[in-house]
Structure formats: C-alpha cells, structure tokens
Amino acid sequence: MAATRDGYGQALLEMAGDEKVVVLEADLGKSTKSVLFRKEHPERTISCGIGEQNMMLIGAGLASSGYKPFASTFAIFTERAFEQVRNGIARPNLAVHICGSHGGTHTGTDGSSAQSIEDLAIYRTLPNMTVMHPSDYLSALSLTKQCLGLSGPSYMRTARNKTIKLYSDETEITIGKANILRQGGAVAIIACGVLVGESLDAAEALATEGIEAMVVDMHTLKPLDNDAINQAVGSCGCLVTAEDHSVIGGLGGAVAEYICANQPVPLEMVGVKDRFGESAQSDEMLEMMGLTSKHIVAAARRAILRKGNN
Amino acid sequence: MAEDSSISELEAIASRCRGEILRMTHRASAGHPGGSLSETDILVALYTTKIRVDPANPKWPDRDRFILSKGHASPGMYAILEEQGFISKEDLESYRVMGGTCQGHVDMKWTPGVDFSAGSLGMGLSYGIGCALAARFDGSERNAYVMLGDGEIQEGSVWEAAMAAAHHELGNLKVFVDCNRIQNDDFVEKQMRMFDIAAKWKSFGWAVREIDGHNMQEILDALDWFDGVGNMPAVIVANTVKGKGVSFMENNPAFHGAAPNDEQLGQGLAELGLIQ
The missing domain is CATH 3.40.50.920 (Rossmann fold)
Incomplete structure (x- = not known):
C-alpha cells in the first residue's frame, strides 16, 4: 500500500538530476510530498506561502525562462487559481506542471471543503492542458516523470490515502495511453x-x-x-x-x-x-x-x- | 543629470508614441488610450536608456524582461516597440484586427518583444517573480521590469506577489505603478480608495520611490536608483495623468476604454504637435 502523492514526491526526487527542475510550494509541501525534494534541494524549492494564485504565475515566469516548474497544493486550492492557470499558463502554453493532492471524497475527514470533486472537469476544459489522475504509487511516479517530456502544461490529481499497488516496475505506463x-x-x-x-x-x-x-x-x-x-x-x-x-x-x-x-x-x-x-x-x-x-x-x-x- | 537635448529627444519620442496610440485606437474604434498615454513617458525612458533587449533578437535568453501587467494599455507598448524596431508601422495597423501582430491585450505569442500574455489584471507581478528567480538560478544579472496600474493593484494576488518578492529578496525585480487615478468605471478614489500606495509597498518590504511619471529627468533618475537598491525589490510609484498629452482625454474616465473619433484624432495629433 502506498499513496499516489508519495509517488509524486518520489518522482520529484528522481528528476532532481535535471537542474532545470524547480519545485513550488504553498505551505503544503509536507502534504503533497514535495517536501521530499525540498529536503534534498532547498535551493531549488520556492516557498510561495499560502498564496496559490501567486504560485501558479511564478511557475509561468520560470517556465518562460527555460525552467521546469512543478507546483503542488491540495487539488481544491489549485482551483482558487483557476484563472491564473487559464490565462497565465494554458493560454501561453507554458509547461508548468501542477499537482493537486488530496483530491476526491476519499480525502475523508477534512470534510467537504477539502474534497475536490470538480478539478478534473475544469482543467479538462483548458486548451493545451494534459490532465492525469493516476491510480497507484508507481503510475503516479512514472507519469510525473514523463511530464518532463511535455511541451505544455499539465494537471495531475493525486490522492491522500494509501491504496494498493497495481503496477510493477516492468509495467509500461505512458501519458495518454490507458x-x-x-x-x-x-x-x-x-x-x-x-x-x-x-x-x-x-x-x-x-x-x-x-x-x-x-x-x-x-x-x-x-x-x-x-x-x-x-x-x-x-x-x-x-x-x-x-x-x-x-x-x-x-x-x-x-x-x-x-x-x-x-x-x-x-x-x-x-x-x-x-x-x-x-x-x-x-x-x-x-x-x-x-x-x-x-x-x-x-x-x-x-x-x-x-x-x-x- | 541628462543633457537638455537628450531630454527633449526623449520627449519627442514620447509625443510620437502618443500619436501612434491615438491612431491605433482610432483605427480600431476600440482600445485603451487613457492608460497608454499615462505610461508612455516611463516606457520611452526605460526602452531608450535602460532595458537590455535586442530588437534583432527578441528572444535573446539573457535579455531583461518587460512585463506589461496592465495589458490593456497595449497601444503604449506597441508604440515603443515600433520605435525600437521590434515591430513595424504595418504591425501597428493590425491592432485588434483578425490575425494581426498587435492583439487587443499584449500577448507573448503574437508580438516580438512582448514577454508576457496579459489581459487579466493582477498577474504580471507574480510572473515577474518567476522571471527574476530564473535569472538568479542562471547566475545572470538580468532584470524583470513590471508595469502595474493603480486600479490593478486592487487585485489581491498582487499583494501575494509583493510579499513573495520581498521574502525572496529579489533585487532584480523592478516595478512601476502607473498611478493615473482612474480605472474602468470611474476615479480610483470612487471605486476603491487606495490610501497611501507608497506606504503599502514599504510595509511589504520594498524599496519605494515616488516620482512625477511625466517628468523625464525624474524618470531617468529613478531608473538609475533601481540599480542601487541591493537585494530588495523596488517600486517606482509614478504619479501620472490618465490621457496625458491630449487635453480632452486628460483626467477623463470616459477615455479609459474609448477610442477617439475622426475629429478627436485630428485635435489630439495637433495638440501633440504632430500635425499642423
């Protein structure tokens, strides 16, 4: 058992060899698991405080300058910055990779304010956007790393809670291929x-x-x-x-x-x-x-x- | 202190830019002349004396960035980009025309020399932080310049960005607030009082300098001041006149987003000394 958010955090660590990879946090790095990257690479981890709108556009500015930003917060709070993502990231087609963790009702006892049930729908409407929702640790890890190969932005929802591992290291998992x-x-x-x-x-x-x-x-x-x-x-x-x-x-x-x-x-x-x-x-x-x-x-x-x- | 002759040269460029702003909005029967006219003197000073960009290579990776966050004031930017050789007179004629180089709001995908796709207020400062951080990661001394409006800074996310820029000690982030005192519907004072704008930035940890945004010497001095503030972000709070240079547009909320008609174009160009 492992959570998809752990796969995301592990992927960030494994991508760190690419010096253009930078990580953006909005005071939820311990939850989204970007903390794994921050511990090893604090100089490439940018704290945006509790400010998601700002975070998304900092990502856009970095991407426009050749960096590969990975920004995460709870799925629900990415929605607060939807227009920033729409106008500042998707429209100019800047490769900012957004991870919304704690998606869905499965998130549990935090209650309805934290249970994003619409994130996949809204990001799906944006031109240029790749939208993913992996099912287990390894697929989350693999799909996150594949974001480096995308020429445009992406949104990935991960889940808070542990689920069974469905894949092995040998399984081929590819963005856009079920x-x-x-x-x-x-x-x-x-x-x-x-x-x-x-x-x-x-x-x-x-x-x-x-x-x-x-x-x-x-x-x-x-x-x-x-x-x-x-x-x-x-x-x-x-x-x-x-x-x-x-x-x-x-x-x-x-x-x-x-x-x-x-x-x-x-x-x-x-x-x-x-x-x-x-x-x-x-x-x-x-x-x-x-x-x-x-x-x-x-x-x-x-x-x-x-x-x-x- | 700049030579008197160079000041008058800059002022002449500014008049030509103002003329193009009138022509563009007149031709399109749409657009935002007021906020374009108010920002013009700063843009002229910045582009002719300070910013490190190359019209022959607009995507030069180590160029300074200029981010027009108040992106509706695009005619002002197109005018200076044309003066600098990034775009042509023909491009100016494409303002708001289908397929044209000059989109209604500045757009990095359409216009050489434009570094940010604007149109929704309150976004450019955050984007500028990203550009400034990238410069730091690259070990480059390049700058990110951002132009905001005094109505625009009513957007709350601007203050998220103001906090973050100071927290990250971005001395290469250099901001103008074009305080022309008018926003879309009415005077700023009527829509949402901003009280002491300079004090707000100071309290967020910024270096602040207030100037007359139409006094070319003050603008040049302030641009030099930017370079000496050290490791804190800096903002020039520029007191300006909306519609500056065209008598019937000055301080007139109607010309935030309205184009001059034939007669007004003629009068405006005459007042600017561009036609007899």
Whole structure:
C-alpha cells in the first residue's frame, strides 16, 4: 500500500538530476510530498506561502525562462487559481506542471471543503492542458516523470490515502495511453484514481457470476485514449465509468462525449452525483457517495441489461 | 543629470508614441488610450536608456524582461516597440484586427518583444517573480521590469506577489505603478480608495520611490536608483495623468476604454504637435 502523492514526491526526487527542475510550494509541501525534494534541494524549492494564485504565475515566469516548474497544493486550492492557470499558463502554453493532492471524497475527514470533486472537469476544459489522475504509487511516479517530456502544461490529481499497488516496475505506463488491467467481453469498466482498485474488485465479483469485465485504467483524462475506448466498446458493447469525482465533466463526461460522437453504446457512470461530501473516513465516503466495488457491480449489471435491450 | 537635448529627444519620442496610440485606437474604434498615454513617458525612458533587449533578437535568453501587467494599455507598448524596431508601422495597423501582430491585450505569442500574455489584471507581478528567480538560478544579472496600474493593484494576488518578492529578496525585480487615478468605471478614489500606495509597498518590504511619471529627468533618475537598491525589490510609484498629452482625454474616465473619433484624432495629433 502506498499513496499516489508519495509517488509524486518520489518522482520529484528522481528528476532532481535535471537542474532545470524547480519545485513550488504553498505551505503544503509536507502534504503533497514535495517536501521530499525540498529536503534534498532547498535551493531549488520556492516557498510561495499560502498564496496559490501567486504560485501558479511564478511557475509561468520560470517556465518562460527555460525552467521546469512543478507546483503542488491540495487539488481544491489549485482551483482558487483557476484563472491564473487559464490565462497565465494554458493560454501561453507554458509547461508548468501542477499537482493537486488530496483530491476526491476519499480525502475523508477534512470534510467537504477539502474534497475536490470538480478539478478534473475544469482543467479538462483548458486548451493545451494534459490532465492525469493516476491510480497507484508507481503510475503516479512514472507519469510525473514523463511530464518532463511535455511541451505544455499539465494537471495531475493525486490522492491522500494509501491504496494498493497495481503496477510493477516492468509495467509500461505512458501519458495518454490507458492501461488495460483485465480483459473481458461483457462490460468494460473505465476508471481512474482510487476507483481503479474498486473496479478490479468489482470485476472479481462479477467473474464469480460468470460475467467477464474488462478493466481499463484511464490515468490520462486528456488527451483521452480513444483507441482504448474503441477497444472497450468493440469487445464489450457497453461501458461503466468509475471516478471519485463529479459525474459532470470528469472521466464519465469525457467518455460520454467521445462515444456519443462516435459509437454510442450504453454507459453507466459511477461518480459523485452532483452533491458535496462531509467529514467521514475514506471507506465511509466511498460508500456514502456510491463509489465502492458493490456500486460498480450494480452499474455493470445495468449497462449489460441496457445492451441487451438495444 | 541628462543633457537638455537628450531630454527633449526623449520627449519627442514620447509625443510620437502618443500619436501612434491615438491612431491605433482610432483605427480600431476600440482600445485603451487613457492608460497608454499615462505610461508612455516611463516606457520611452526605460526602452531608450535602460532595458537590455535586442530588437534583432527578441528572444535573446539573457535579455531583461518587460512585463506589461496592465495589458490593456497595449497601444503604449506597441508604440515603443515600433520605435525600437521590434515591430513595424504595418504591425501597428493590425491592432485588434483578425490575425494581426498587435492583439487587443499584449500577448507573448503574437508580438516580438512582448514577454508576457496579459489581459487579466493582477498577474504580471507574480510572473515577474518567476522571471527574476530564473535569472538568479542562471547566475545572470538580468532584470524583470513590471508595469502595474493603480486600479490593478486592487487585485489581491498582487499583494501575494509583493510579499513573495520581498521574502525572496529579489533585487532584480523592478516595478512601476502607473498611478493615473482612474480605472474602468470611474476615479480610483470612487471605486476603491487606495490610501497611501507608497506606504503599502514599504510595509511589504520594498524599496519605494515616488516620482512625477511625466517628468523625464525624474524618470531617468529613478531608473538609475533601481540599480542601487541591493537585494530588495523596488517600486517606482509614478504619479501620472490618465490621457496625458491630449487635453480632452486628460483626467477623463470616459477615455479609459474609448477610442477617439475622426475629429478627436485630428485635435489630439495637433495638440501633440504632430500635425499642423
């Protein structure tokens, strides 16, 4: 078990050999795990105090001067600086890499003010932006390091709490290319973040009933891996999306936009149903919001049923 | 003390720039002449005597940066960039025209010599901090100059940046506040009183100097003063007149964001001594 935020922090450390890598913090480095970089490289770590708007644009100025800034805070607080990101980073296409940690209701007992359920949606709307939400430690580590190869900005959501490791060092993880974790022909579950693990559990449960589900880790929401969706649609004929994020505009929205315009099939969305959370433990939050493997199983059954009715 | 002849030369350049500001906004029937006219003398002094940039190589990595944070005052910047040879007279004619080099608000993706894509107020100072930090990391002595407006500094994020610049001891960050006392809807005094602007910057840990932003000698002296403040960021609080140089635009909130008509263009150019 490890948290995706730990993968982010480790990636920063592993990128430190590139002297153009600089790290920006807004008084949450201990939480986002950029502290790992700060301890080793304080001279390249910039404290912005509790000032996210300023931090984003300092990143833009650094990027315009040839540096590779990685700025992190809680996902929810990146949203405070949305217009700075829109006008100061995405519009001039400056390669600032933003990490929003503690995303989703899984964040838990801090309550609804800290539980970003809209970050993926808003960043997905920005031209030039790459948007990622890795599912485990190693994929977070790998995707963060790949940001060095991007010519434009990126947003990555990481999670506060530990989840199971889904990948090994040998797994190829690439920005913009989904990982198919399980093959199946009855229904395809396309998930991101902490709900990838829940989706694998759901597939296990479905398998005991003889229902074989494909499970896709769509760690990159933008650019969306259309080929993987085509494969899922072709193999299964119906889809479930699963995310710890609003059903409006996130992974479910992205997949719906694509299939509606290309090859419509039944789609059931597991996600936060247009409501705010509250203080509770992570597992309690997933239960309250209808995001557990049990809910994914039910969604899969509905999708399969609708496919039969078509 | 500059020679009288060089002062009058700078003043002549400033008049030509003001004429272009009127022509650009007149041609586009849109734009922001008032805040362009108020910043012009500072821009002329900075570009002709101080800033290290190269019109032949606008992306020279070790150039000083100039960040027009009050990016709507773009005609003022385009005028001096044309004087300096970064862009052409034809480019000035493209102001606010589809596909044109000169976008409505200054944009680094469109115009040689523009280092920042502005348009939303309160963003340039933070960006300037990034540029100043990059210079420090590079071991370079290059500077980041930032132009703010007195209405603009009502944006709270400006003060996040003011704190951070002092905290990080950015002596290579050099800022102007163009205090022309008028913002979009009305006088600053009516919209949001700013009280003592110089005292605010001082209390944030900045070196501060107040000048008459239309007195060329005072501007030149202040530009030299910038270079001696050491390891603290410095700000010139420039008292200016919105619409400076064109009688019917001076201190007139209507010309924050309105273009001159045919008759007003003629009158303005005549007042500037550019036509008979």
